[in-house]
Amino acid sequence: MEQELKGQVIIVTGGASGIGREACLALAGKGADLVVADFNEEGAKAVAEEVRALGVKAEAFKVDVSKAEQVEALVDFAVTTFGTLSGMFNNAGVSKVQSLLEMEPASYLKVIEVDQHSVYYGLHYGARAMVKLGVKGVFVNTASIYGSVAARGSFNYNAAKSAVIAMTRSGALELAEFGIRVAAVAPGFIETPMMGQLDETARAALASQHVTHRLIQPEKVASVVAFLFTDAASAINGSTVAVDDGFLAFKV
Known part of the structure; x- marks a missing residue:
């Protein structure tokens, strides 16, 4: 496998499961050393072990x-441990289906703080480190199809993911002078542990909104994420790439 990212150091948040775990494996497959960051420390450590088995360096970090x-x-841990920071996948996120009328401020803010504010924190502190180090790095953010269309019960999630798309554009514009690139992915309905909590009827209803009527496997998103960190994707800047099996193209 081509080692396009050999020598690169990339932070992956939400790296213990789902898209984050698969992104860690995909990035490691391209030669990147990783900081696997997650609130689930044991899960992060397990993924770091998987990554090291692929022949690269990896450390877990609870966050x-x-x-x-x-x-x-x-960010400080990554720089202190590896001596540099080349990229950051701002991926960690949460969601909770709840109507606007039922949604109390605490529920609203929980999703906003994790899904939206964390992307700002990653861009802010990560870019500061890159500029200080003189690194022309890359950020990839996890947005969502729900950053572009509304969904019932997802008022806070819609707001957060729309903001991620906007921050991706704004971040790319502001950081371009330093040679830092910012892009995002907008996944459709992904086969993750969270999806496993739904019954078959609910899963089928979501899958039916894709062109192939199948849920998307997380490694399909991860392969796009890994590509966005490579030089081959250098012309993708400020853009959000839909990995949605046609959802946005045919939704309206």
Whole structure:
């Protein structure tokens, strides 16, 4: 396998499971050394072990991405441990289906803090480190199809993911002068552990909104994420790439 990212050091948040875990494996497959960051410390350690088995370096780091000081500490850890920082996959996220009328401020803010504010923290502290180090790095953010269309019961998630798309554009514009690139992915309905909590009827209803009527496997998103970190994707800047099996193209 071509080692396009050999010598690169990339932080992956939400790296213990789902898209994050698969992204760690895909990035490691391209030669990148990783910091596997997650609130689930044991899960992060397990993924770091999987990554090291692929012949690269990896360290786990427990983080609550909704806390600015913890994301700053995460970035500092990566630089102190590996001597540099080449990229960051701002992937960690949460969601909870709840109507707007039922949604109390605490529920609204929980999703906003994890899904939206964490992306700002990653861009802010990660870019500061890259500029200080003179690194022309790459950020990839996890948005969603729900950053472009509304969904019932997802008022806070819609708001957060729309913001991620906007921050991707704005971040790319502001960081371009430093040679830092910012892109995002917008996954459709992904076969993750969270999806396993739904019954077959609910799963089928979501899958039916894809062109192939199948849920998307997380490794399909991870392969796009890994590509976005490579030089081959250098012309993708400020854009959000839909990995949605046609959902956005045919939704309306």
